[in-house]
Amino acid sequence: xxVKHGMNHLTVLNSARNHKLATSLAVLRxxxxxxxxxxxxxxxxxxxxxxxxxxxxxxxxxTPVLDPTRHKGQAGKIxxxxxxxxxxxxxxxxxxSALKIGADLSHVFCxxxxxxxxxxxxPELIVHPVLEESYxxxxxxxxxxxxxxxxxxxxxxERFDCLVVGPGLGRxxxxxxxxxxxxxxxxxxNVPIVxxxxxxxxxxxxxxxxxxxxxxxxxPNVYEYKRLVQKVLNCEVNDQDxxxxxxxxxxxxxxxxxxxxxxxxxxxxxxIVKSVSIYGSPRRCGGQGDILSGSVAVFLSWARQCILxxxxxxxxxxxxxxxxxxxxxxxxxRKAASLAFENRKRSTLTTDxxxxxxISLEDICPAC
Amino acid sequence: xxVKHGMNHLTVLNSARNHKLATSLAVLRxxxxxxxxxxxxxxxxxxxxxxxxxxxxxxxxxTPVLDPTRHKGQAGKIxxxxxxxxxxxxxxxxxxSALKIGADLSHVFCxxxxxxxxxxxxPELIVHPVLEESYxxxxxxxxxxxxxxxxxxxxxxERFDCLVVGPGLGRxxxxxxxxxxxxxxxxxxNVPIVxxxxxxxxxxxxxxxxxxxxxxxxxPNVYEYKRLVQKVLNCEVNDQDxxxxxxxxxxxxxxxxxxxxxxxxxxxxxxIVKSVSIYGSPRRCGGQGDILSGSVAVFLSWARQCILxxxxxxxxxxxxxxxxxxxxxxxxxRKAASLAFENRKRSTLTTDxxxxxxISLEDICPAC
Numbered sequence: 001x002x003v004k005h006g007m008n009h010l011t012v013l014n015s016a017r018n019h020k021l022a023t024s025l026a027v028l029r030x031x032x033x034x035x036x037x038x039x040x041x042x043x044x045x046x047x048x049x050x051x052x053x054x055x056x057x058x059x060x061x062x063t064p065v066l067d068p069t070r071h072k073g074q075a076g077k078i079x080x081x082x083x084x085x086x087x088x089x090x091x092x093x094x095x096x097s098a099l100k101i102g103a104d105l106s107h108v109f110c111x112x113x114x115x116x117x118x119x120x121x122x123p124e125l126i127v128h129p130v131l132e133e134s135y136x137x138x139x140x141x142x143x144x145x146x147x148x149x150x151x152x153x154x155x156x157x158e159r160f161d162c163l164v165v166g167p168g169l170g171r172x173x174x175x176x177x178x179x180x181x182x183x184x185x186x187x188x189x190n191v192p193i194v195x196x197x198x199x200x201x202x203x204x205x206x207x208x209x210x211x212x213x214x215x216x217x218x219x220p221n222v223y224e225y226k227r228l229v230q231k232v233l234n235c236e237v238n239d240q241d242x243x244x245x246x247x248x249x250x251x252x253x254x255x256x257x258x259x260x261x262x263x264x265x266x267x268x269x270x271x272i273v274k275s276v277s278i279y280g281s282p283r284r285c286g287g288q289g290d291i292l293s294g295s296v297a298v299f300l301s302w303a304r305q306c307i308l309x310x311x312x313x314x315x316x317x318x319x320x321x322x323x324x325x326x327x328x329x330x331x332x333x334r335k336a337a338s339l340a341f342e343n344r345k346r347s348t349l350t351t352d353x354x355x356x357x358x359i360s361l362e363d364i365c366p367a368c
Numbered sequence: 369x370x371v372k373h374g375m376n377h378l379t380v381l382n383s384a385r386n387h388k389l390a391t392s393l394a395v396l397r398x399x400x401x402x403x404x405x406x407x408x409x410x411x412x413x414x415x416x417x418x419x420x421x422x423x424x425x426x427x428x429x430x431t432p433v434l435d436p437t438r439h440k441g442q443a444g445k446i447x448x449x450x451x452x453x454x455x456x457x458x459x460x461x462x463x464x465s466a467l468k469i470g471a472d473l474s475h476v477f478c479x480x481x482x483x484x485x486x487x488x489x490x491p492e493l494i495v496h497p498v499l500e501e502s503y504x505x506x507x508x509x510x511x512x513x514x515x516x517x518x519x520x521x522x523x524x525x526e527r528f529d530c531l532v533v534g535p536g537l538g539r540x541x542x543x544x545x546x547x548x549x550x551x552x553x554x555x556x557x558n559v560p561i562v563x564x565x566x567x568x569x570x571x572x573x574x575x576x577x578x579x580x581x582x583x584x585x586x587x588p589n590v591y592e593y594k595r596l597v598q599k600v601l602n603c604e605v606n607d608q609d610x611x612x613x614x615x616x617x618x619x620x621x622x623x624x625x626x627x628x629x630x631x632x633x634x635x636x637x638x639x640i641v642k643s644v645s646i647y648g649s650p651r652r653c654g655g656q657g658d659i660l661s662g663s664v665a666v667f668l669s670w671a672r673q674c675i676l677x678x679x680x681x682x683x684x685x686x687x688x689x690x691x692x693x694x695x696x697x698x699x700x701x702r703k704a705a706s707l708a709f710e711n712r713k714r715s716t717l718t719t720d721x722x723x724x725x726x727i728s729l730e731d732i733c734p735a736c
Contacts, residue, residue, distance in 0.1 A: 085497060086495070086496055086497075087494065088487050088495075089487075089490075089491030089493065089494070092491045093491060113484075113497075116484065117484050117488050120488045121488070221439070221440065222439050263436050263437050279436070282434035282436045282438065282735075282736070283434065283443075283470075284438055284439060284440040285440075285467060285472050285473075285492070286440060286472060286492075286494070287491075288440075344726060345726060345730045345735040346431075346434065346469065346470035346726055346730065346735050347467075347468045347469070347470065347725060347726025347727075347729075347730075349467055349468070349492050350491075350492060351491070351492065
């Protein structure tokens, strides 16, 4: 890839100056620079074929057959906890992605400021303006407002197949305290939780919220993973043993599942490690992580339904639904991103990728 | 150009009235009128081939290779300071153009009134409702609100590759005072600043904000340029020596880069002058200047990255990243406007041109 692009660069510069030696050196320097600053060699070590997941078969195995006898809600009810004064796009991307993949209902619990904007993005979402930020709450009211916020979400909790905590959540201390309580309620109700974005900021500082909860999935990017490793393992990220370090990290947090996003996505529950290296897109526009969190929530729900229906005799491996959800979500996002990039190239935006989710899934397992 | 359109006009009138003499005279009168009001003779002097920039090769040289090992943000993080009670389109156009060209993240810092509207235009933008206008601030609160506004933007400053100051900023005195402080912070952090629209009104009255800052770019239209010339050179615009006057103006403001928008765009940093005369579109719908400011911000950021990666041995000339950013932004807007006009003719709007940015860049330097 680097060499190929280097050659393009070379050709361009030749046509510009007819100066082969200098441009070859420029290409070489550019490759060395990228290798140096981006640690390409380290990342390449993660692409060990023996760890590669059989993503297409997993997607086929867990995606439910569309049956006219099924009722609204049976294909998945997802809730996103996120959306504040600053951020409205992230929770929208996560919630709408869940619907575009095939979930029946997608809720968003956000602040009043964010609610009307998120509602305006799409009439398909059910948006609850229930979260509060410090600036709108007096100190004396905090206790009862916090109780009300948690109660508002909790009365819906039993209906949800999965929560996504974090997209566009922000870092307001009062809001994060309320979200901590919501996570405790979800855990008591045995509702799976996918944690991304600012939810990872919260969890990294309060590991007890997910520690030892097998239905928790963390989806850190390169920076969030670095903070998790520093906090939990008290060391730096080691790309020479990326698999071993991820396995240890997941084990140390009591067997939660971690999806480490990167050139290859790595997934571990502290027992096994799997990678998803399907080529996606070189575009890194913000919001793709939100598509992933919404997708993982749906596939995790489907995997759990599937395991329940098959009474544990699932025909695929691995069989941990959180691992299956991560592999399926990662693979579908990569396929959709690749398709969107074919059409839009550098101008590919997150909404373009979301539009490709359906056709990408249909390509792997046709609806009928 | 004039003759071509004159001939179109002639054909139309012929078919309408079959009156050759009258229509020929009408065409002649039209040409004389346009020549008189637009100063075409003067502008034609700006199209001296020896000053014309090699825009396509500059676009190819500075546009980064798309590489899967890169992380979110490495292709550019842009912030637009603008958007008030009256104006919401301009900051949206600037911010979304940055993403459509290939930046990874695009922020907008605006007033609360503007924020929910700008958010609703697109979930792709990160919109911060932090600016305040006089009508919503009591005199006694001004000091601490001003400090809060500047602090809110400053906590993000180090993350930005470039600020765009001015699209839809308005002219509220309190808001402009806060923006002056934000510009001082950006300058202290060595963050480049592209100044357009009402930002130019601010800067023309407070030249010290940009004077002597080599990472400042001013993008005046014909009226804003006239005010700058009057303020700095204490004379009128001289189209007989457009290059010399622009060079002197940029030098007088301490070597900032000025992109003078016109039939041909002229760029100078006080050392050299370059022109971009690629044919664009005769459509003058509002908002095209906002596309330009957002585009220049991205290309300037890419040019700086490119110079850093190639350790200063850039294969193109000129090598000042602000000049390169202006040339690339001007050329791409003209190509996109031309393409949009081919399809939409008189109904071409700014959003149509934005939709053509990606394909226009792809046409010059394919993503892969």
